[in-house]
Amino acid sequence: MNLELTEEQIALRDTVRQFLAEKAGVAGYVRPLLDDSTGTTDGVWRGLADIGATGVLVPHEHNGAGMTMVEAGVVAEELGAALYPGPWLSSAVAAARALVRTGADGGLLAGIADGTDIATVGGLSGHRPTANGATLSGELAAVPDVAAATVLLVIADGPDGVGLYSVDPLSDGVTATARSHVDPTHKLFDVALDGAAAKRLADAPNDVVDALTDDVIIARAADALGAANTVMNLAIEYAKVRRQFDQPIGSFQAVQHLCVDMYESVELARSGIIHALWAADAAKPADRHLAALRAKAFAGRLASVGDTAIQVFGGIGFTWEHDAHLYLKRLLGWSAYLGAPDRYLEEVGTELVSELDRKVLQ
Amino acid sequence: MDFSYPVEVEQFRKELRSWLSANLTDDVKDADRRRGRDPDAFDTLRAWDAAVADAGWGAVSWPQELGGRGATVLEQLVYAEETTRARAPVPLNVIGMNNIAPAIMHYGTDTQKRTLLPRMVRADDIWCQGMSEPEAGSDLASLRTRAVRDGDDFVVNGQKVWTSLGHRADWCQLYVRTDPEASKHKGISCLIVDMRLPGIEARPLVTLNGAADFAEVFFNDVRVRADALLGPLDAGWQVATTTLSHERAGAARLYAQIEVQLADLVADLAGHTIDDRPVLEDRGTLRRLGDLAVRINYLELLCKRSISATLHGGDALGSASLAKSVWAELGQDLAALAYDVLGTNERWVDRRLSTRSLTIAGGTTQITKGITATRVLGLPRK
Numbered sequence: 001m002n003l004e005l006t007e008e009q010i011a012l013r014d015t016v017r018q019f020l021a022e023k024a025g026v027a028g029y030v031r032p033l034l035d036d037s038t039g040t041t042d043g044v045w046r047g048l049a050d051i052g053a054t055g056v057l058v059p060h061e062h063n064g065a066g067m068t069m070v071e072a073g074v075v076a077e078e079l080g081a082a083l084y085p086g087p088w089l090s091s092a093v094a095a096a097r098a099l100v101r102t103g104a105d106g107g108l109l110a111g112i113a114d115g116t117d118i119a120t121v122g123g124l125s126g127h128r129p130t131a132n133g134a135t136l137s138g139e140l141a142a143v144p145d146v147a148a149a150t151v152l153l154v155i156a157d158g159p160d161g162v163g164l165y166s167v168d169p170l171s172d173g174v175t176a177t178a179r180s181h182v183d184p185t186h187k188l189f190d191v192a193l194d195g196a197a198a199k200r201l202a203d204a205p206n207d208v209v210d211a212l213t214d215d216v217i218i219a220r221a222a223d224a225l226g227a228a229n230t231v232m233n234l235a236i237e238y239a240k241v242r243r244q245f246d247q248p249i250g251s252f253q254a255v256q257h258l259c260v261d262m263y264e265s266v267e268l269a270r271s272g273i274i275h276a277l278w279a280a281d282a283a284k285p286a287d288r289h290l291a292a293l294r295a296k297a298f299a300g301r302l303a304s305v306g307d308t309a310i311q312v313f314g315g316i317g318f319t320w321e322h323d324a325h326l327y328l329k330r331l332l333g334w335s336a337y338l339g340a341p342d343r344y345l346e347e348v349g350t351e352l353v354s355e356l357d358r359k360v361l362q
Numbered sequence: 363m364d365f366s367y368p369v370e371v372e373q374f375r376k377e378l379r380s381w382l383s384a385n386l387t388d389d390v391k392d393a394d395r396r397r398g399r400d401p402d403a404f405d406t407l408r409a410w411d412a413a414v415a416d417a418g419w420g421a422v423s424w425p426q427e428l429g430g431r432g433a434t435v436l437e438q439l440v441y442a443e444e445t446t447r448a449r450a451p452v453p454l455n456v457i458g459m460n461n462i463a464p465a466i467m468h469y470g471t472d473t474q475k476r477t478l479l480p481r482m483v484r485a486d487d488i489w490c491q492g493m494s495e496p497e498a499g500s501d502l503a504s505l506r507t508r509a510v511r512d513g514d515d516f517v518v519n520g521q522k523v524w525t526s527l528g529h530r531a532d533w534c535q536l537y538v539r540t541d542p543e544a545s546k547h548k549g550i551s552c553l554i555v556d557m558r559l560p561g562i563e564a565r566p567l568v569t570l571n572g573a574a575d576f577a578e579v580f581f582n583d584v585r586v587r588a589d590a591l592l593g594p595l596d597a598g599w600q601v602a603t604t605t606l607s608h609e610r611a612g613a614a615r616l617y618a619q620i621e622v623q624l625a626d627l628v629a630d631l632a633g634h635t636i637d638d639r640p641v642l643e644d645r646g647t648l649r650r651l652g653d654l655a656v657r658i659n660y661l662e663l664l665c666k667r668s669i670s671a672t673l674h675g676g677d678a679l680g681s682a683s684l685a686k687s688v689w690a691e692l693g694q695d696l697a698a699l700a701y702d703v704l705g706t707n708e709r710w711v712d713r714r715l716s717t718r719s720l721t722i723a724g725g726t727t728q729i730t731k732g733i734t735a736t737r738v739l740g741l742p743r744k
Binding site: 001002003004005006070236239240247248250251252253255256257259260263264267268269270271272274275277278279282294297298342344345346347348349350351352353356357360 | 645656663671674731
């Protein structure tokens with residue numbers, strides 16, 4: 001048992017952190033892209049590719065780094081901490097894992113790794129489109145990063161069972177409409193497919209789709225952890241310097257306890273999320289799935305870190321000018337992603353009861 | 363990153379599990395449930411502690427020559443998990459073994475170590491710790507019990523409260539004020555006191571659920587030999603904060619214990635109905651159970667991070683004090699759910715009441731949060 005980051009993982013974290021601080025700060029990069037439907041620029045995307053962030057999960061034979069979800073989580077946490085608004089989760093995690101988990105041909109993986117392709121995945125949840133010959137028809141709700149994507153991967157029902165299909169998002173029969181939601185740093189779209197030309201890449205049996213959904217949930221949890229950790233630290237640093245009644249507000253017990261409440265939520269979440277990242281590649285499917293359910297079930301608690309941070313900031317935290325709301329919105333977006341925490345709490349409760357039932361029967 | 367245990371640690375688990383299944387009887391588990399209410403139960407638990415020690419399964423983290431088996435940190439973790447999951451009673455001298463023994467090992471003479479410690483593990487002697495006083499609760503360092511040097515003796519006067527097993531104890535690790543002029547942390551000393559000395563009176567302290575696990579202990583001109591001093595004179599605060607460098611897996615008992623309670627709760631909920639519907643199909647109840655299950659799992663993982671950090675030189679942060687307050691809140695929330703659904707069940711009514719102590723004993727949650735805020739988060743002191 002060793003839960004520490006390796007030197008290699010720490011180096012990866014520091015590289016990503018430094019790159020984002022220099023090239024993609026909140027004021028100079030994220031805020032100007034809040035109203036941009038792609039959330040990305042060529043320069044920063046190329047930079048992410050150059051430091052190896054886009055190919056972290058792509059196997060060596062397709063020119064990727066061949067790393068695990070633990071390393072992807074290290075990158076995701078940094079991107080969440082920086083409120084990075086681009087398509088990294090869609091392309092480097094969702095699409096890369098979709099291709100690897102289904103065993104699809106690797107041509108696209110090389111493009112994902114070197115950043116020349118930006119891919120996203122639709123159809124993980126909700127109704128799936130239907131394949132008819134070489135076309136797809138149907139609706140996809142809340143697909144991330146479609147405007148930035150050069151490739152739209154779709155999980156669809158075909159005559160030979162569920163499959164992974166590739167669609168050109170700019171082709172005829174594809175209509176993407178920006179979807180209004182709480183978090184302007186994550187771009188979501190509703191996509192209508194009406195006889196869109198599609199290529200079947202691989203079979204996508206249920207267990208593979210389940211595993212892929214867990215991967216995406218777990219990586220997004222790491223992103224949210226980064227956002228929560230950062231807004232907590234900003235609030236704590238503020239409490240050390242903001243003076244009222246002739247003393248730093250952080251010397252008041254009431255404020256101290258708010259800070260410790262945030263710290264508790266962040267550290268509990270970190271404990272669960274690093275385990276989930278490890279489990280995504282190393283644990284049995286049932287354990288991996290439970291770890292993903294738990295991460296989602298805890299999302300409401302993690303979002304409350306954003307609430308509490310704003311309380312510590314006081315009035316300034318309630319302004320548009322201050323960044324606190326961007327972090328809260330990132331956390332609320334995570335909380336709502338693929339269903340509210342209540343649903344997942346209930347699922348974890350149901351899993352608990354059936355697990356104990358199984359033990360009694362044994 | 364690796365969350366799995368090494369093979370040799372799993373082997374240790376297997377040996378322990380098989381010893382427990384062969385030796386831990388229902389009688390012992392039943393006595394554990396009657397702890398604090400029934401004198402016979404006390405004798406049964408004492409015999410159990412001796413059996414555990416004689417089989418080499420007591421105080422596993424201690425060196426062999428003092429009655430332990432020199433277990434590694436991961437073995438200690440597994441020990442806490444397995445004994446808790448098997449519902450083995452917590453040793454009567456748990457406070458002695460966790461809090462007093464480290465100080466004896468660090469400051470005691472060889473004779474003290476060799477005579478006192480093995481008897482502590484076997485529960486041949488029962489130990490209590492005299493710390494809290496009526497006017498020294500959260501502000502422990504303001505304790506007033508005085509020890510005045512008189513020839514070869516100290517003369518002790520004062521009162522302790524919340525002394526676990528004070529009315530049963532043979533020995534007391536007593537914190538006294540030896541220098542009333544010094545600043546409050548600096549004038550305290552630690553004495554090892556024989557509880558049979560004249561002038562000591564221990565009265566059971568009945569708690570809100572009717573149990574008598576604690577005592578008030580009164581010291582009236584008690585003459586204690588000067589060689590009872592543990593550690594240097596006036597260095598009692600350092601003695602009190604001595605931590606056992608080889609006992610680092612205690613946190614495992616926290617999560618294992620609450621996992622067992624959650625399993626007990628689900629077992630009690632099975633077959634229970636509300637409005638003719640099984641309560642385990644009620645969505646609100648499932649959500650509350652799910653919330654507990656997630657937080658308990660995250661507590662377990664938090665504890666493991668803390669242990670990993672000590673093993674591999676990582677940053678342990680404030681995870682130990684964090685784990686304690688998370689555990690306390692979980693214990694209360696679990697009992698609250700049980701009471702809400704199973705109100706009339708005697709065991710859970712008792713638990714609903716007794717868990718109030720979790721956020722008070724061993725440092726209130728508010729004190730703990732203050733310590734985390736200043737020492738871990740670096741917030742300014744007032």
